[in-house]
Amino acid sequence: MRQLLQIRGLRKQYGKHMAVDGVDLNVNRGEIVVIMGPSGCGKSTMIRCINRLTEPDAGEILLDGKSILNLDDQALREFRRTVGFVFQQFNLIARLSVLDNVMFHLVMAGIPRVQAEARARNALARVGLAGSEHKNPGSLSGGEQQRVGIARALASNPQLMLWDEPTASLDPILIGEVLDVMEELVQTTNTTSIIVTHEVGFALKVADRIILMDKGKIVEEGSPKAIFADPKSEVGRKYRRLIAS
Amino acid sequence: MLRFFRDGLYRDYLILILVTIIAGAAVSSGIAWAVDSYFGDTIQDMIGDNGEYDLILHIRETSEEATLRELERIAQQQYPGAAVAKTISLAGQANYLFGFPQEAKTAATFSRLPSIFNAVPGLSSYTVIVEPSVLIRGVHPSVSDTLQQRFNQIDGVKFAFKDGKNMLIVLESADHSKTVMNEARQILKEYQVLEVRFPMGIDVDVQATGDTVMQLLKQEYPKTELVNVSSAEYGEELDALMKTLVEMRHFLLSYASKVKIQLRAGSNLVVGEQILVQGSSSQALVPGEAAAPDHVVIEILEVTGDQAQGMIVSGSVAAQGGAVTQPGYKYASDNKVGQPVGQVQIENERYRLNYAIEESLRLLTELDELSVEAAVAVERADQVLTTFQEALMQLEVLQVQMQQLNKGLVENGVQSTGEQLIVSLFLNGLLKNIAKGGTETPGEFDLDQLENLDIASMRSSLSNIAEQIGSIQGIDVQAIIDQITDIRDSLPELDDEEIGKSVHLVDNYIAGQVIPGERIQILVEHGPIDEEAVEPLIRSRLKNQYLNLYSIAAGTVNPDTRTEVFRILKEVRATIAGIVSIAVVGIFLMLDHATVFSTLKWFRANQKQRRRGFARLLNPVVLFSAVVGMVILAATYVLSNAAIPYISAMTVAAIGLGLGIVIGTFSEKFSPVRADEIMAGLALGLSNTQIMHEIVIPDSRPGLLNLLNRTKQKF
Ligand SMILES: Nc1ncnc2c1ncn2[C@@H]1O[C@H](COP(=O)(O)OP(=O)(O)OP(=O)(O)O)[C@@H](O)[C@H]1O
C-alpha cells in the first residue's frame, strides 16, 4: 500500500471560527509534503489533528488504512510513539538535560535505559549535538534547542514526521543550521514527512509536493515546480511574487 | 474530565487526598496540642495543683512586700499550715495564692473571707478557687439563704457559702461533682424570678405595682407562692438598714400623739395637708385670722371615708395631759386659719403612760406609809381588846355586886331609904354607858349583851390583819418605786414636734432609696410561670404595652474554676485546631492540589467535547476542586478534634467547598501549567500518569505532592 496517511473531510472549529474547514489529503509512504499558507490559515491545527494533539470535530484520519480517531488511550499512545513531532517552540522539558530530553520518552515506553541512551546519543549525533548531552536546554541557543527537539523526535524511529514551523521562532542566522539538519535528515532517512514552513527555498529543494492552504482549506497542491510556475490560487501567486523578489 | 485519572492516576490522587488529610490533622492537632499544653502548664503554675489553694488574691503591684508579710502573718498566726505562694502578675496586678489548712476549710472560714483578708495591703479583689466545688452563678439574693441551706443537705456536699453574687458548693470529693451539679440544678428549677421591666424613664411604685402583678399571677397560677423581691438586689446591708428605718418610723409613729379627725361633711382633706387645733394656746382659732406659734399643726397621714388620721408636726398637747378633743381648721398657706374641718381628737399614750406612772409612784409611796400605820393600829387594837376584856371582867363583878345590892335593897323592906335609891339609879346609868351606851330605854340595863361579845374571834381577826400588813411591809416597795422611776426617766423626751420631724426625715430617706423603679422582681415558688403567656395580661392590667416580662433563673450551675478554666482551654484547643486545619488545608490545596486542578483544566480545554448546559457555566474542574476541598477540610477538621464555637459541621463543609472553589478557579495563579511541556509529553506518547510524574509534578512547588512523587519519578 503506497498511501500511509489518508485525511478526509477534516474539520476543526474554535467557537464560530472554522480553523480547518474540510481538508482532504493523502500522503504516500516516504513522501515529503510541505504545507504552506498565510498565518492563521489552519496549518498547525491540521497537523496537530494528525497525532490528535488537537481533537478534530469531524472527518476521518486513517493511518495504514486504520482510523486513528477511535483509538483507545493505550493505542493512541502507541500510535503517537510512531509519529515524530517537532514544535515551533521546541517544547523541551526544561528540567531535564539534553540527553534525558531525548531519551526519557523511550524509557517511558519501556525501552531499557541503556538502549534508550544509545539511541538518544545517536540521534543527538545526527543533529550535530554530540558532546552536549549533559547540558541544560536553557543554556543552548535556539537553533541547538530545536535540534534537540528534532533529535527527540528522531530517537523513536518514527514512521511519520510532523514538523510545525520548526524554524519560525529562530533568529535568521540560526535558521540555516536547522534547515541544513532537516534537509540532511529528510533526504537520508526516507521518512514520510509533513512539514509546515514558510521557507520557500527549503520547500522547493526538499518537497515532493507542496500544499497551499487558506482559511482552513487546501487551495492548491502540486509539485514545487508546477505550483510556483503557474499558481492558480491567490496564495500561490503571493508565494511566486516572494520567490521572484 | 475524570477520564484523566483513568490510567491509574486516581490511586495516586486518592493517596494524596488521604495524606493531605492526615498531614493536615497532624499539623492542626499538633499546634493545638502545643498551645494547649503551654497554657495548661501556665494555668497549673498559676493556680497550683488541684485543691492546693483556695483563693487567688489580686494585689496592686506597688504594695507587694507588705502584702507578702501580711499574708505570711495570717498564715502563721491565724491559720497555721496555710499555703501562700506568689503567682504570675497580670496587667499591673500581682496575684497571690492562699490555701487554708485542711481543718480550716469550713463554711465559717469561707463566709468571712473579706474580714480575714481586709488588712492585706493593696488587695483589690480575690477569686475563690476552692476545689472540688460546684459554682452557682448569679444567685438571686432573695433565695440565697434558702438555697444555701438546701445545698448543704445534698449528699457529698461539705458546705456551701456565698461569694458575692455566686455561691460555692464545696464537695467532699470530685466524684460527687456530677450528682451534686444535677441536684443543684434540680433545686434551682424550683425557683424562678420573674422580672417586669418597664421602659426607660418610667418610675414605678415597686410595692403597689408589685402587689397588682402578684395578684394577677396568683389568679393565673393559684398554686404558686409569690414574694415581691424587687429590692432584694440592692444588697442585704442596705436592706437591713431599710428595715430598721421602717421599724423606726413605725415606733416613732406609735410614740406620737394619735390624731383622729372626724371630718365635717364637705371638708375634703388630702394626705400631706396640714390643719390647726388650738391645743393649749390661749388664743382661740378664728377663720381668717393668723395662726399663733403655739397652735398645734397636724399633718394628715391617711384619709378613709369621713375619718382621717394625722400626726402633730408643730405644737404640743402635753399641757392637757395628752388627751384633747378640739375643733380643727384648715391651715392656709399664708399662715391664716382656714375653714373648720371637723372634730380633732388627740390622744397621747405617752402622756397617759407618764401620768399612770406618776400615779402609781404616788400610790406605792402611800402604800408603804400606810402599812406602817396599819401595823401600829393593829397593835393598838390588841391592847384595847385586852383592856376591854379586863374591864368586862370587872364589870361582871360590879354587876353581881349591884344585883346583890339591888336585891338587898328590895328585900330589906318596902321602906327603903332614899340613900339606897340614889345609889341604885347611879349604878343603872353607869351600866348603861358601859354596855355600849345608847340603849333605848334608860333604866333598862342589859349586861348580857356585853357578855356575849366574842373577844377571841376578834383577836384572831386582828392577828390576821397584822400578818397581812407584815407581808406588805416585807415587799421592797422602795425598789419597785426606784424601778418605775427609772422607766419614767428613760422614756424618750421626744415631743410630738420632734417625732414629726424624725418621721419626715425617715420618709425622705426611704423615698430616696427606692429609686430604681424600672423593674419589679417577683420570686416564684411552685411554678414555673410561663412568662410569655402572662406578659400580655400584665401589659393590659398595668396599661403599659411596652413593659416586658422575663424569667430569670435563681442561679446557674457551673463547674469549679479549674474545671471551667480547663474546659475553656479545651474549647480554645478545639478552636485553634479548627482554625489551623482551615489554614493548613488551604495551604495544601494551594501547594499541591492546585497543580492537579490546573492540569485537569488544561486537559479539559484540549478536549473535543462541546461544553453543554451546566458545564458551560461552571467548569467541572471547579466543581471537582470544591468537592475535594470539602472532603479534605471536613475530614481534617474531624480528625483533629476541631470545634470552632458557633460554627457547625455544615459551615465547615461550606468553608471547605469555598476553599476548593477559590483554589480551583484560580489554580493557574497558584500553579501555572507548562502547556508546551505537557504537549510534548502527549506528542511523545506519554500517559497522563507519566506526564504527571515526570513533567507536571516535578515542576510544581515543593509540597506533599512532590514528596509523594519522589518514588515514582524516573528522571
Ligand atoms: N486552541 C485554540 N483556541 C481557539 N482558537 C484557536 C486555537 N488554536 C488555533 N486557533 C485559531 O484557529 C486558527 C488557525 O490557527 P493555526 O494555529 O492552525 O494557524 P496557523 O496556520 O498555524 O498559523 P501560524 O502560521 O500563525 O502558525 C487561527 O485563527 C487561530 O487563532
Ligand SMILES: [Mg+2]
Ligand atoms: Mg502554526
